[in-house]
Amino acid sequence: MKLKCLLIICLIACSIGLEAQNGYKNPVIPGFNPDPSICRVGDDYYLVTSSFEYFPGLPIYHSKDLVNWRQIGHCLTRDSQLPLQDVPSSGGLFAPSLRYHDGLFYVICTNVSAGGNFYCTATDPAGPWSEPVWVDIDSIDPDIFWDEDGKTYFVTQGNEGIRVTEIDIETGKVIGVERLVWGGIGGRFPEAPHIYKKDGYYYLLLGEGGTEYAHSATIGRSKHIYGPYESCPLNPILTHCNRAGQSNQIQGVGHADFVQAADGSWWAVFLGFRVTHQWSYYHVLGRETFLAPVDWPAGGWPQVNGNGTVSLEMNVPTLPLHPFEKEPVRTEFDTEKLGLEWQYLRNPARDNYSLTERKGSLRMQASPYTLDETKPVSFVGRRQTQHDFRAETQLAFESSKEHEEAGMTLIQSNTHHYDLLTKKINGKSVVQLRVRIGSISYIVAEKTVDGKALKLKIEGTPMQYKFYVADSPNGKYTVLGEMDTRYLSTEVAGGFTGVMIGLYASSNGKPSKAKAYYDWFDYETKE
Structure with missing residues (x-):
């Protein structure tokens, strides 16, 4: 009986091995x-x-x-x-x-x-x-x-x-x-x-x-x-x-x-x-x-x-397959360095970033540069790797001036990006969905929030991006707006890159002491 079971296990293992080497x-x-x-x-x-x-x-x-x-x-x-x-x-x-x-x-x-x-x-x-x-x-x-x-x-x-x-x-x-x-x-x-x-x-x-x-x-x-x-x-x-x-x-x-x-x-x-x-x-x-x-x-x-x-x-x-462990969905920002998947736009101003100032958070100092410029804006991003995905983060933005903003962005180039951001307007904290498509820039939607820690989420499909906000760490998401994916395509934006999913902080050309604290970041795909 033991020999029979052993033979069955060997046959199953062999069949799995053969399947793993085809396709x-x-x-x-x-x-x-x-x-x-x-x-x-x-x-x-x-x-x-x-x-x-x-x-x-x-x-x-x-x-x-x-x-x-x-x-x-x-x-x-x-x-x-x-x-x-x-x-x-x-x-x-x-x-x-x-x-x-x-x-x-x-x-x-x-x-x-x-x-x-x-x-x-x-x-x-x-x-x-x-x-x-x-x-x-x-x-x-x-x-x-x-x-x-x-x-x-x-x-x-x-x-x-x-x-x-x-x-x-x-x-x-x-x-x-x-x-x-x-x-x-x-x-x-x-x-x-x-x-x-x-x-x-x-x-x-x-x-x-x-x-x-x-x-x-x-x-x-x-x-x-x-x-x-x-x-x-x-x-x-x-x-x-x-x-x-x-x-x-x-x-x-x-x-x-x-x-x-x-x-x-x-x-x-x-x-x-x-x-x-x-x-x-x-x-x-x-x-x-x-x-x-x-x-x-x-x-x-x-x-x-x-x-x-x-x-x-x-x-x-195929050759005998050697898969790697699947990457975790969540980045906790609790390591000494960012993972290899993260990149900056151009040479970074390194003092604008810290993983130690607030343990378990990525601190980003607002830069005077914006995503519209070819300058070292405060930004870290990772590639969008599948059409169907979820990207989500928790953010606390310490800001007092209306020209300061921080949030998430889907960026194809400095002239084509969708920004899900928080800022102050008339003393109140708001979350905006802003679109930049070539020479056109406008606010798609806006929602007032309580100004403390909030969550931002972007979901993607082949044809559409959907943007969400929750105004507390345990709050429920509400849809802020939707945009076609095609306006971030190479056919519209030109160039040689692809969409990057980024976190950023900007003071829009003015001196600033504003800081954004990103507690975690999720990236999950449907392959």
């Missing part, structure tokens, strides 16, 4: 995580994405199976590494690459607003990372390729196509002639280049069509690093800008990077975005990180997921 959900890193680049070291996978005007810069993720990812750090955590003063929305850091060579990790990137191309190194991808080594090449989307002869090449995007230049990896100094090697298949903005050496060929992968609905990934190959490059007959090897992908909720796929898994299989990570409805082409979450298998036979061309399209539900074999 996964896209995107694998949801929310504003564009331009993914990946490398493998042993059985570990590491990935970096773009961060633009947010600080710290360039989040680093880790996985054991390519499907489950957890953030382990940022590449750029010091002001000396990442100057973002007065950087406009969607300025700052573009299109990083992540590579490993001779015991060192390299992140290669462009600060389009200050300094240009650079790379940083680390022995541990969680950090700390070195100060930037600057490379004097006027282009963007850089990568580094080490050839078998010991030479090191900088691979970048130029207006006409992809350029390859030999550099000194110790100093970043250019030591070779910059050469245009391939312009792709004719799509606009050939970008995001990566070179791989396989079966005697140099394969050059790039994005084309612009990082919008016509985006794609294309590939060419050559026997020589400087070309000429032959175009793959399957090009584009990844796109939804065709009949096969036109009705897919995932759009704008491209900007890919390849990695070979420990078992020899090949995979692609790439960006894409989820539209809010099949025939409603708006996206608010930003460009996200997706995953697809790649068939790459010896001496042949890579083929992404059979026909170059992907889906939200990927019914394909």
Whole structure:
């Protein structure tokens, strides 16, 4: 009897294991995580994405199976590494690459607003990372390729196509002639280049069509690093800008990077975005990180997921899965530092924040700057990662002047945000829902509250945000207003980022001693 039970348990365990290795959900890193680049070291996978005007810069993720990812750090955590003063929305850091060579990790990137191309190194991808080594090449989307002869090449995007230049990896100094090697298949903005050496060929992968609905990934190959490059007959090897992908909720796929898994299989990570409805082409979450298998036979061309399209539900074999523990819904603000999910807008004025002044609360000093400016407003935010979510906080705002405010915001850029805020009007405390859409700014709704600790809540669906207020910690919520999600979409707001859910405090251009105390913050999604 015991043997029979043991056999049954083993069969159940085996079936669970087999099921766990077949299929996964896209995107694998949801929310504003564009331009993914990946490398493998042993059985570990590491990935970096773009961060633009947010600080710290360039989040680093880790996985054991390519499907489950957890953030382990940022590449750029010091002001000396990442100057973002007065950087406009969607300025700052573009299109990083992540590579490993001779015991060192390299992140290669462009600060389009200050300094240009650079790379940083680390022995541990969680950090700390070195100060930037600057490379004097006027282009963007850089990568580094080490050839078998010991030479090191900088691979970048130029207006006409992809350029390859030999550099000194110790100093970043250019030591070779910059050469245009391939312009792709004719799509606009050939970008995001990566070179791989396989079966005697140099394969050059790039994005084309612009990082919008016509985006794609294309590939060419050559026997020589400087070309000429032959175009793959399957090009584009990844796109939804065709009949096969036109009705897919995932759009704008491209900007890919390849990695070979420990078992020899090949995979692609790439960006894409989820539209809010099949025939409603708006996206608010930003460009996200997706995953697809790649068939790459010896001496042949890579083929992404059979026909170059992907889906939200990927019914394909995976590596043995190693999921991480689910992140808690509530942030208690009872740690020495904010979690890695939190970011500032540009370089923060650090004295404006404290996690120790009032134990168990995030204290935020009101800044004279506002969310409408490209300045270091007092703000911390985290990505909206799913269309269906709940964000909630408890706030006590110590303020006496009518120009002082604090609260929650859904921000796409400094010209497109929805603010749920508390302030004083005629000596009374009120909560307002304020909208900023380009040159239009107005108050949607207003409610008088008792002025003590209150709760604010935002609920999201694909088509709508709903805003709530409760005027005491134990009070019931009332709906203050509703807004369409589309006005915070990239199609309306422009730019390259996605919606961030933030906490902020501002004195609207005047000196202030006002302080906001955030007792906790909840973020819960329906996946």
